[in-house]
Amino acid sequence: MSVAGSDFAVRVEGLEKSFGHWPVLWDLDLTLDWGQLLVLFGANAVGKTTLLRILSTQARPDAGTLSVAGYDPVRTPNAVRRRIGVVGHQTCLYDDLTCRENLVYYGRLFGLTDIPRRVDEAISRVSLGHRADQRVRTLSNGMQKRASIARAILHRPPLLLLDEPEAGLDQESTVMLQGLLKEWAESGGAAIMTTHNVDLGLAWGETGKIGVLADGKVQVQEPGRYANVAEFRQVLSSSLVTRQRN
Amino acid sequence: MAETRQTELAHADSRESVTPLGPVRRSRDLRVYLVVLGGVMMLADLSFIFWVAPTDSILGDIQRVFYFHVPIAVMSFLAFFVVFVASIVYLVTRSPAWDRLAQASAEVGVVFVTLALITGVIWARPIWGVWWTWEPRLTTTLILWLIYVAYLMVRAYAANPNQGARYSAVVGIVGFVDVPIVYYSVIWWRSIHPSPVVGPLAQANALEGTMAAVLLFSFITFLILFVFLVAQRMALRETEDRLGGIKSAMRRRAESVF
């Protein structure tokens, strides 16, 4: 995994983004080191997805300096795209192709060499081997999600961006994903994931950082600041309540 | 507490106009000046059209529509050229000022081209005996109208204003590039489908001196009217943006601090 050439996995300063006159993010600063996992909490419509979309070159920031895996997503989007793996709300897989065909297609889009072996690796990593040659349409939601994760790790990106990956995953798959992320961090990669699930986020965040996205910015939380786990949970839960906006 | 909010609002406000009232007032002065000048010239133009310009020996009084119709049509063309240029500059620089110009000019352009069509139709009736003929310039004008109505629709139906600005800029560029091709294709098409109706215009023979002078004056009058309308529309858009800026600053404040 090549992480050379950049000190930070993600570095964001003074990020601003609004849709028309609807401000979503403002004065957002964020730093993530290699080998770190950031779990991001936040209520609905608070800008979690928007933040991930900006980091993954899918949306253009209004202001601020960004460095994702060492590159500027606005100026050199393709360099960033090569180095990130994204799991979004949608699977980005075609229903009428098999898992394997989908992965081969993405492998070719990324210009990978040795595609068949990589595809096999990715498929076995998400334990989907027995279903790899079925059409995506015939798979359950959880399995589609797993295939989507396989797609994201296919080109072995140092940085993973996961938007509510727990949605639709069963217990077993969640454990699989947790193991995968841990492995990712241990081998020097980094990951940002958003979640609604306090228990899950707390468990996953144990090894990394926990942040809360609210009020247009990310506030990194240190569990040590709070008296006990219960209080911390309370704080995190309250951050998930959607506020009434005018 | 309220005071800090207010300074923040002033800040949000002043991002649009560096000294809060200066440019706004100046642009309003400019618009007042334009509308007065335009009004006076329009009255003069009307009197020239009715009393100075000679009655056309063949067409009669209806020919006087011409002094309105042609400048309006030409201004709409100018408007779409402005949209074209502003759209390119906007896509390259992403400066909202150019998007405002493009939007204002497109809207005024649609008003002008609508009028060009209406006056054209009114003129065609007594002269050609029909309201409409698929004559090249009429047809091109109609296509132009359709393209720029689509432009305004894209802007209105976009998911958010930023997207609307980009999409409509794309339509503004593609649409304008298309116009010459439409024009030539329609001319060639027309030339092999002679219509039973009389073709274009009788006055291809050179305009008489006075007529030309009145027409020129009419052009200048409509140019001023056009600039005024665009300035007025841009001012509206600026107010919209300022209001939006204030609202968004208030929303930021309203987010309770975690």
Place this chain on the structure above:
Amino acid sequence: MVLVWKDILLEVRSRELVISVLVFGLLVAVVFNFALDVTPQRVTAIAPGILWVAFAFAATMAMSRAFVREREQGGLEGLLLSPVSRDAIFLGKALTNLLFMLLVEMVLLPVFAVLFGFSAMSFTLIGTIVLATLGFSLVGTLFSAIAAQTRSREIMLPVLFFPVILPVIIGAVEASTRAIGGETTVGLGRWLPLLAVFDALFLVICPWVFSFVVEE
């Protein structure tokens, strides 16, 4: 190109796009046949018009279907997340649309020829179809990308598409009239270059502006 390969594979699997567009094209032919009462004497005058109306409507339908398919599971999103230049993405999609439309037209054309009784075997006619369909797919791909992101997208594509594509329709109808009527090639020297100029112009502009369309 990978994109084309993927789309063709998808189509082979589902077969929904080509079939539905074909049926639609045939319907247009049949309806026009009754609406205009095509008699043998008027075939040359009317058939090219019907042919191109059918093709143009089929094209809008094919393009909008193609983009809906990209959006369903976020395929477009995945495509945009890969390190492929936006120009290449645009050209790939336009090429796929071109191939699908040509396929549909190659089936429709003989059917039209039989229904209206003209000879379809003419190199000028085929050349016209290729040039005009290229124009359709360039403009159509760009506008369907725009329309797919806006509200009331079913109406936006035709509203954007038809005014801009008008010169192609005129040119194609005129060129086909000559090809079908078997008249002299007078006038062809004008229409085919017109189509070519249109294609060349939009081949340059569309990929450039496409990058702005898919920016967000």
Place this chain on the structure above:
Amino acid sequence: MAGQPGRPVPADEEYRRMPLVLLQNAVPSCNLSYLAAAFMVSWVVFFVYVFFVSRKQQDMSREITQLRDALEQPGAGDGD
């Protein structure tokens, strides 16, 4: 653009002579009403457009002032 003189178009060439004959059959005296209609329509459209733009402008300006006033009153500025 429609009906613009002095810019002859190739296609028009062949018709140019014919219209003069036909047009002389038309009676120019009765077309003043069309003239009036054309001018009226132009003016009405311009005024309606300017009216709508200005009215919207005023509405928004008023809203801005209202927001300002609301904020100036202490304690009343909770952003709606």
